[in-house]
Amino acid sequence: MLCLETICIENRELKNLSYHEARLNKTRRELWGYEDEWDLNALLKVPDHVTESMHKCRVVYSKGIDKIQWEPYSPRAIRKIRRVYDDEIDYRYKYDNRDALNTLFAQRGDADEILIIKNGLVTDSNYCNVAFFDGTRWLTPASPLLPGTRRAHLLDEGIIQTAEIRESDIAKFSRIRLFNAMVDWAHAATLDVSLIA
Incomplete structure (x- = not known):
C-alpha cells in the first residue's frame, strides 16, 4: 500500500x-x-x-x-458537476491507488467533475474538498473522504467552517467552491449550485 x-x-x-x-x-x-x-x-x-x-x-x-x-501544473476548467453515490468508499488516507475514485469519476457523463455522496452526506469531489456558501458563511462537509491540507489551513484561518451537509441541503446554498493543495481559495472554481446535476 x-x-x-x-x-x-x-x-x-x-x-x-x-x-x-x-x-x-x-x-x-x-x-x-x-x-x-x-x-x-x-x-x-x-x-x-x-x-x-x-x-x-x-x-x-x-x-x-x-x-x-x-x-x-495546469488547472482544469470546471463548469458542471454531477452527483455520484458510493456508501462504501474509504479514502481517509491519501492513497496512491485511486481506483474507487476513478470508477466514480467515470460516471460524470457530460460534467467536468463529480460530487461524491456517501450515506446521504456530501463528502468531496474527485480531487478537491468542497465548501458551500449560505449567504454569510462558507461551510465544508464535516466528514470529507479526505481531510485536505488546504482545507485544514482554511479552517485554521477561520475562512471556512465545518458542518454536516446532507445531499438534501445542497439547494439551500447559493454556491459551491472546489479547492485543494494545488488550487488556492482565491482561484478555486466557484459555481452556482444549479450547476450540480
Missing part, C-alpha cells in the same frame, strides 16, 4: 509544507506505527528544471519514500 502527498510549488517554493508534513506523519503513525517524524523541508529539494511557474511535487511513500515526481 502506497500513500502520497501532492505539494504545490510556486516561484520554486513549496507551499503549505507544515500541513503536508502533519498529514504524512499522521498517516505513517496510523497505518504503519512509525513514531519518527519526517521533515519534508529537509527531504525535498526543488530541482533546477522546476521553473517559477506552478508545479506539483508528488511524494509517494509507505515505510520509506518510493518516488518523488516534479511536474508542471
